[in-house]
Amino acid sequence: MFSEILVAVDGSKIGKRALEIALEEARLWKARVHVIYVVETGLFSSLPMDSTWEIMYSMLEKEGQETISSAKEQASAKGVKLETYIRQGHAGNEIIKASRELGADLIIVGSHGKSEVDRLLLGSVSSFVVGNSRVAVLVVRPSQT
Numbered sequence: 394m395f396s397e398i399l400v401a402v403d404g405s406k407i408g409k410r411a412l413e414i415a416l417e418e419a420r421l422w423k424a425r426v427h428v429i430y431v432v433e434t435g436l437f438s439s440l441p442m443d444s445t446w447e448i449m450y451s452m453l454e455k456e457g458q459e460t461i462s463s464a465k466e467q468a469s470a471k472g473v474k475l476e477t478y479i480r481q482g483h484a485g486n487e488i489i490k491a492s493r494e495l496g497a498d499l500i501i502v503g504s505h506g507k508s509e510v511d512r513l514l515l516g517s518v519s520s521f522v523v524g525n526s527r528v529a530v531l532v533v534r535p536s537q538t
Contacts, residue, residue, distance in 0.1 A: 395422045395529075399497035401429050401488050401522075404460045407503035411533040412464055415501045416473050418531075425474045427495050428464045430457035431484040454479070485521030492528060501531045 400415035402408040412428065419426045432453045461477045468475035476495075480487040492500050502519045523530045 395424045395499045397427065397495055397497045398422075398424050398499045398501065399427045399429060399488070399492050399495060400501040401431070401484070401503070401518075402460050402464060403430065403484075403503065404456050405503060405505075407505060407533060407535055408460070409463075410536060411501045411503045412467060414531065414533055416468055416471050418499065418501070419473045420471060424499075425476065426468060427476050427478065427491070427497060428461060428468075429478045429480060429488060429491050430460050431487045432457055432479065432481040433484050434481050450481075484518045485525070488518070488522050489525050492526060497528060499529050499531065500526055501533060504532050504534050 395418060398415050398419055400411050402412055415426050415428075418424065432450065434450070457479045461479060464477065465475060478491060480491065488500065488502065491497070500522060502522050504519055519532050523532065
């Protein structure tokens with residue numbers, strides 16, 4: 394049913410859970426997984442372009458590299474084909490754009506991110522993806538265990 398699965402990760406527990414589900418779906422459908430991490434530059438676009446902005450961007454990019462590296466290890470352990478992408482911009486827009494470019498037929502996103510602030514922001518990202526996607530979207534909620 395699915396051949397190209399795009400999963401958005403952000404380093405949060407719910408993002409890790411989204412990846413786990415994507416890998417299981419990929420095994421079930423013999424699909425390829427595309428992992429995307431978006432450096433959300435909109436978070437600090439109103440700040441002056443100085444060293445603070447560069448430090449924040451650098452930290453988010455480093456987190457993205459670590460998250461992608463972990464995803465590669467998990468996929469390899471499960472024998473799943475994986476391609477990775479780090480983008481910058483508005484997370485919702487970048488996820489939708491990537492899904493179209495990659496021909497994804499399923500997008501998997503977490504319901505929210507790492508903190509209460511992220512919960513508000515990333516909740517809006519998952520809502521944006523659901524509202525703008527041309528393909529099926531699976532929104533992963535926290536596990537009840």
